[in-house]
Amino acid sequence: MLNKRNLLRSAYFFRRKVAMGKLWVGKKTGIVRKIMVLPFKGFGSNHEVFLIGRVIKDRGIKPAEEGHGRWKNFKSMYKRFMSWKIPNVRVRASFAGDVQTVVTDEEGYFEFKLSPKETIEEVGDVRKVQLELLDEVVRRQGKVTAQGKVFIPPSTAEFGIISDIDDTIVPTGATRWYAMFQATFFHNALTRLPFPGVAEFYKALVQGRDEKPDNPIFYVSSSPWNLYDFLAEFLEIHHIPKGPLMLRDIGLTREQFIAGSHELHKLTQIEHIFEVYPDLKFVLIGDSGQKDPEIYLQAVRDFPGRVKRIYIRNVSTYKREAKVKEIGQELRKLGVEQVLVKDTFIAAKDALKEGMIVKENIGDIEEKVVD
Structure with a gap:
């Protein structure tokens, strides 16, 4: 009887043989x-x-x-x-x-x-x-x-920004598979629209207090690498600041049926960024729908003193919201404030209060959100 390990190994090698055969046929037939x-x-x-x-x-x-x-x-x-x-x-x-x-x-x-x-x-x-x-x-x-x-990034950077994408920048229904399938397969970079004010808020963070685009921004997502060009095009079309997109491979491997968990992938990438830029503190932006609060809590525990602020877009049910607030209390004990927001303007007002953006940029964000 096959155990899970043997089943995984068999599935993996079968998939490899199929892929090699497909490529051979593709080259022979001119596809x-x-x-x-x-x-x-x-x-x-x-x-x-x-x-x-x-x-x-x-x-x-x-x-x-x-x-x-x-x-x-x-x-x-x-x-x-x-x-x-x-x-x-x-x-x-x-x-x-x-x-x-x-x-x-x-x-x-x-x-x-x-x-x-x-x-x-x-x-x-x-x-x-x-x-x-x-x-x-x-x-x-x-x-x-x-x-x-x-x-x-230049040495003049004040801080860095690390942001999730799904349900943080753009509505996807990441916790509802059918809504996510519809959004992914039947829309394009023009018809997918970001949350109001996201582009203006991220620009303000990248510019910081000196209004120079010095602060680096990174996008860490569990979306597959297959979507890289789509997401890069989406950011450009909607004038959201460009930055490295750190996605993941979701294919079958020798060790796992699905390569890398959502939490492990995002935590690993965030902590890699921390290690590459040891002198920078970071603002973390995510949503409450999946595990961003838990991931960010672990990052704060692993790298004390490296996180300035956490913004979480609230897209969850009451039960999940209560859990996110509990995590916020844990973060406060560690000296980091998690700000749970319903829209981008609330996050921007807090960032202004914390001295991370300038007042001149608030009006543009408010206008987009209120509209």
Whole structure:
């Protein structure tokens, strides 16, 4: 009789064989003709930068346009989730004199930890990493390159911001699977709308007290990497400050039926950011619908003195709200205030009171929320 471990191992190797067979058929039949290196925006310091990405079949997904209907949106999202990943191929990265080569994993992902050999004179800007696929996947594929981007915050940053996405920036119904399915598959970056005032509030936080866009912002979400380009496009269209998106792989692995839990993924990424920027304190923004309060509480326990403020958008039932308030009491004992809010303007007023944003920006946030 199969135990869970053996069942998992069998399922994993069966899935691997199917994926390898699918790729072989795709190359033989010409379905897989064009390969792309898809980098995800990285981050780091002038000592070390981190960049991950994926090698996949070029999906040919075009930016969202006015008039795209539900079927067009569904087809684009289907392409994102039914990607043809390219495992076991070499990718080379070049950045500030450091050149490294890595091999993609079973899901086509690659990861670089680059150490600049040249002095980066001006930090606080997006830097480019040159990427090149070194192996031939399909015949006559030509040269396959891409430019990755890494963000290096300036030394003048007052604090950092780490935000969730689902039900924090944009309504998704993350606790209701059908509502989330509808929002994900039948809308696009134009028709998905953020909560009122989010763009203005995040801009105000990024600008801080000196009104210079120095404060780095990071987006940590349990959404799959398949949605990376969609979420990046969403942020740009709705004028929400850009920052690294730290998503997760939800595929089957040797160890788990679903790779990485929601809580573990988010906590690991948040604490990684803390470690990369040991001199920065952070504002954490999330919602009450899933486990953001619990995750943020653990982050405060693990890294005392690193969190300035926590804002939680209240999207829950009365029972869950009571639990979130209990967590707020625990956080207060640790010296961190959790502010439970019903809208963005309430969070902005608190941030103004705490001296994290300036009064000149409050009017724009209030106008968006009241409208």
